[in-house]
Amino acid sequence: MRNYPFHKTVVENELIAALGQEKVSTSQIDRESYSRDLVVPYNCQLSGDSDCPPPLADFVVQPETTAEVAEIIKIANVHKVPVTPQCGGAQGSGSTLPLFGGIILDVKSLNKVIDIDTENHTVTTQTGLIGGELEAILNNVGFTTNHLPQSLHVSGIGGFLSARSAGVLSTKYGKITEMVLGMEVVLPTGEVMRTKSVPNSAAGPNFNYLFMGAEGTLGVITEATLKIRPLPETRRFQALLFPDLMAALNASRLIMRRGLWPAAMRISDELETVYFHHQESGSQMTLMFDGFEELCSLEHKEALKIAVELGAEDLTEGPAQKWWEEKRFTIAFPSSTHPLFGIPTPGHIRIAGCIDSAGTFDYLFKVQRGLKEIVEGMNMFLGAHFSHFYPTGGMIYPTFVSEVKKGPESARAYNEVWRRGVEFSHSIGGTINHHHGIGLNLGRFMKLELGESGLDNFRKIKNAMDPNNIMNPGKLGL
Ligand SMILES: Cc1cc2nc3c(=O)[nH]c(=O)nc-3n(C[C@H](O)[C@H](O)[C@H](O)COP(=O)(O)OP(=O)(O)OC[C@H]3O[C@@H](n4cnc5c(N)ncnc54)[C@H](O)[C@@H]3O)c2cc1C
The missing domain is CATH 3.30.70.3450 (Alpha-Beta Plaits)
Known part of the structure; x- marks a missing residue:
């Protein structure tokens, strides 16, 4: 367990001095409502173990500018306060749970569109903007990003980039990762870094890819320039x-x-x-x-x-x-007539999850049957669809659902079905996740994905960039 023994009053006073009282909250209701993830229940809650309460942030801050974000991060770095960025809070893998308390940095007030360039087909925006709002603004001038995930109206640009999101049109237009030209990031020291907004480059490694998928562990993405296209005829x-x-x-x-x-x-x-x-x-x-x-x-x-x-x-x-x-x-199943979507029997709760992954076509031909066998062997139900195709393969979206007894067994069953499912996907050549991200839920599998040396080098990058380990600690298996 990491220890972050910061002095709350000192940090609060510095945050208020930097941002003003109205952008810093320590109220119980704000701290509780932000210390959450839309989907993944904290394991202790799932098990009903009241001795193990879910994590709780000490502060919720709502900056409006890059300079304010930089100020927050500098304060956090000096006082060694954990910072959990949060956009829509809908990633669903526990990535926005403030495991060690500290600051929830709500980016949703960074919500301004900076420039729409219809000649060069780009939009530059702050990253707290919700996807559906950006689309509405672009649609008004006849354009679209073509990034339309199912969560368009509950997730934002910062979350899309940080979780390497995929929209329903990704087969033709790519994931959000293929739509980015450049970005601005506040690093874990408070320094501001920009990558160049160009269609492509051969000047060294592509730093956009360091921050995309980092889930807030390497800094806060404050602005991004994305491709746009005219709405289809x-x-x-x-x-x-x-x-x-x-x-x-x-x-x-x-x-x-x-x-x-x-x-x-x-x-x-x-x-x-x-x-x-x-x-x-x-x-x-x-x-x-x-x-x-x-x-x-x-x-x-x-x-x-x-x-x-x-x-x-x-x-x-x-x-x-x-x-x-x-x-x-x-979502596919809740509207269906399957009996598992009714009200759980007394003393039971419903658990559900999507073990989404991707691989080449030979993987796609094997994965659904294997997962079905595993999940049904645990007396659970599994239905799947395939989407997000590539010339070499695609993604499977397998949803498991079960009714389990409340109590410690429920957490065990939940963790076990993920373990068996992810290990199976990996064993036949798939990635451990295609677009929902890793967060807390899948962190334990990062060694499978990156290998021993890959994970070791990722840790070295993290330590070098964030020596005080303030940025979203405990996520991505770090
Ligand atoms: C009903 C439903 C449907 C979904 N459908 C899809 C889908 O079709 N496709 C898809 O890809 N995903 C889908 N998701 C998952 C989710 O929408 C994506 O993971 C999305 O990218 C998360 O965005 P968010 O704004 O909710 O991010 P959050 O949940 O707020 O954050 C996600 C991660 O990014 C970090 N973060 C957020 N903003 C920043 C920032 N500015 N800088 C640095 N780090 C940041 C957070 O700390 C966290 O680690 C769905 C989720 C739900 C609940």
Whole structure:
């Protein structure tokens, strides 16, 4: 257990002197409501062990400028106070829990768009802006980032960058990591660093990639310049029902091999096909192409040909368009009729999680069956979809759900299903996570992902940049 014996009153006075009273809160209600993660329950809460309360921040601060962020970090560094940046607080892996107390740095007041450049197709924005708000501003002038995660309206730019987020259009437009030109970061000493906003470069390592995925452990990202594109002229939709999951996955492989770029391609496994799409059997694929009419029409025609040759039934555009218009910002299963989504029986709680990962196509062909066997072997339920495709492979989004007895058993079951699932994904060649991030929940698996030497070198980078270990300590397996 790390110890951060800072003097609270001294730190509070310095924060107030730097930011003003209205941007520094020590109230119980603020500290409790910010000391949280939208999804992952703190293990002690899950187990019902009241002797082990969840972590609680000492201060919540709400800076509006990079200079104010730098002041906060300098104070924290001098007094050795942990700092947990928080944007939407929706990453869902425990990454915003202030494990050792200290400061929650709420970036959401850093919410100004600095420049929209429609000639060079870029937007420069502060990073506390919520994704949906940035989209609304850009859409007003006919542009979009094309970064539309399911959490668009509850997560912000800083969180997207820090967790290497993926939107529903990532197959064509890439993850947020492919959309960044440059960024401004307040380092753990309070120094401000900028990377150049250029389309590309060969001048040494790309520092954007040091901060993306760092989940606030290497500094606070305060500004970013992102690519934007004009809104598409048209969208073409197609739903298809394959005889089984393997046929659908094979179609996705051939669609990518043919050089087609669906903006969205999503495949439900047999279980999700029954409960989410209300089909009797099979594996449903949802396709969407966007851009200008001639291109969309050609891509659509080619994809349909590939699918039909593999035995797919043409379900027309209706169900795919419905998904886009009504369901793309909702979670798949809670709207379903599966009995596990009802009210838990007395003395029990519901546990759920998504062991999302990615790998090459041979990985995709194996992973769902393996995970299903593991999860069902623990008397839990697993349904999955595949989305976020690449020419070499894609991502699986397998959701497990179970009803377990309240008490220590629940935490054990929760941790165990993650352990078995992640270790299995890793053992057959997948990454331990595709886009929900590592935080607290998956930190224990970082050695699997990076290897002994990789993790050791990551720790050296962290120690060199953050010698007092103030930035989001205890996360990412550090
Ligand atoms: C219902 C739901 C659906 C989701 N769907 C998707 C999806 O489709 N695609 C996807 O990728 N993710 C999805 N997520 C996960 C989540 O939206 C992403 O991980 C997102 O990137 C987190 O952004 P946030 O603003 O909520 O970040 P937070 O949860 O606030 O923070 C995430 C991490 O980044 C750090 N951080 C935040 N801001 C900064 C900053 N400015 N500088 C440095 N560090 C910072 C935090 O300390 C934390 O470690 C979903 C989550 C939910 C609850």
